[in-house]
Amino acid sequence: MELNRRTVIAGAAAAGLAATALGTGTAQALSAGKPVKEYFGTLADGTKVYRWSLQNGGTRLKVLSYGGIVQSLEIPDRHGRHANVSLGYDNLAAYVAGTTYFGATIGRYGNRIAKGRFTLDGTTYQLSVNDGVNSLHGGRLGFNTKVWDVEPFTDGADVGLHLYYTSVDGEMGYPGTLRTKVTFTLTRHGDWRIDYEATTDRPTVVNLTNHTYYNLAGEGGGGIYDHELHLAAGRFTPTDAGLIPTGELAAVEGTPFDFTRPKPIGRDIRIGHPQLVTAKGYDHNFVLDKGVTARPEHVVTLRDPGSGRTLKILTDQPGVQFYSGNFLDGTLVGPSGRTYRQGDGLALETQHFPDSPNESSFPSTVLRPGRTYRTTTIHKFST
Numbered sequence: 001m002e003l004n005r006r007t008v009i010a011g012a013a014a015a016g017l018a019a020t021a022l023g024t025g026t027a028q029a030l031s032a033g034k035p036v037k038e039y040f041g042t043l044a045d046g047t048k049v050y051r052w053s054l055q056n057g058g059t060r061l062k063v064l065s066y067g068g069i070v071q072s073l074e075i076p077d078r079h080g081r082h083a084n085v086s087l088g089y090d091n092l093a094a095y096v097a098g099t100t101y102f103g104a105t106i107g108r109y110g111n112r113i114a115k116g117r118f119t120l121d122g123t124t125y126q127l128s129v130n131d132g133v134n135s136l137h138g139g140r141l142g143f144n145t146k147v148w149d150v151e152p153f154t155d156g157a158d159v160g161l162h163l164y165y166t167s168v169d170g171e172m173g174y175p176g177t178l179r180t181k182v183t184f185t186l187t188r189h190g191d192w193r194i195d196y197e198a199t200t201d202r203p204t205v206v207n208l209t210n211h212t213y214y215n216l217a218g219e220g221g222g223g224i225y226d227h228e229l230h231l232a233a234g235r236f237t238p239t240d241a242g243l244i245p246t247g248e249l250a251a252v253e254g255t256p257f258d259f260t261r262p263k264p265i266g267r268d269i270r271i272g273h274p275q276l277v278t279a280k281g282y283d284h285n286f287v288l289d290k291g292v293t294a295r296p297e298h299v300v301t302l303r304d305p306g307s308g309r310t311l312k313i314l315t316d317q318p319g320v321q322f323y324s325g326n327f328l329d330g331t332l333v334g335p336s337g338r339t340y341r342q343g344d345g346l347a348l349e350t351q352h353f354p355d356s357p358n359e360s361s362f363p364s365t366v367l368r369p370g371r372t373y374r375t376t377t378i379h380k381f382s383t
Helices: 012-020 024-031 092-097 274-279
Strands: 036-042 048-056 059-064 070-076 082-084 117-120 123-126 149-155 158-167 178-186 192-200 228-231 235-237 283-287 297-303 310-315 319-323 329-333 339-341 346-351 373-382
Touching (some): 048 149, 048 178, 228 319, 274 283, 297 346
Antiparallel strands (some): 048 059, 070 082, 117 123, 149 158, 158 178, 178 192, 228 297, 329 339
């Protein structure tokens, strides 16, 4: 059964204050490497939402049970000073009302499916449409709107969270009951690892990802156009006016989409390339040279020259969606109290390609009973 969109009842705004006040016991638990659970807010149906804090290897991570959302990600700069490098909010109400997917766990299908429709084994399925005529990030009530069950763990020198959600057959139009487990791990080296798993009782399609927006200068610290980006991708998937892939795998050489050597994001973003005009910047899937691999491989490097912070991303997935924060318009306010404007953050979503269920030449996203969907993405931080 499809649930009505949840809204926040009185008291949720105050939860932001409650969640940010770390007592002595909390600080001691974090320093001892133990996950810490705090109340964050209450939804209209009475469901309580919690925030979990993790700390390890110099990295600090805060995750909400609502949407599996990364609410804060703190890493040090070249002088050892920590800053939150992810965009988000300080209260539950903003996440419930928001449409930006800040930090969210995305499912069942990350990115777009044309006209919210696909055919599998001779049956056509109509999905929830929430992006014009298309379905985006799982539909109107995707995994980013669900309250996940959270189980903390420690494993040797590592610390983390297991998040669980079961999507019933027919939810948002998708076939099959999908049992999903997402594991966030902070390693002793400060790496943030995400492991995704899912099983189904009917053939379905799955494409899980995370939608954290990064600004390595610090949340609210201005634009990301001077960040240097390297993508191990010699091709990308051009899109139509609705940002649906045309099916072509186009070479990046000689275009603004060439990040095969590190360059500032803003260097070519104002060039009047038709693809940049349509998307108002970068909002494209890059085809990783390595393809699908058995183990995560290094495919992305993002560096902020000012702070020295560097993010390296390893994945076993065949693509990464690079979104340059094109639709941030100054109406949203982050926990720093500063507004987010165009280009104040960027997303790097490891994934299979958009609209793969409708493009037979793209790597398949079909999951069948008896098989387990597994994929891993690792984020390494340094200066």
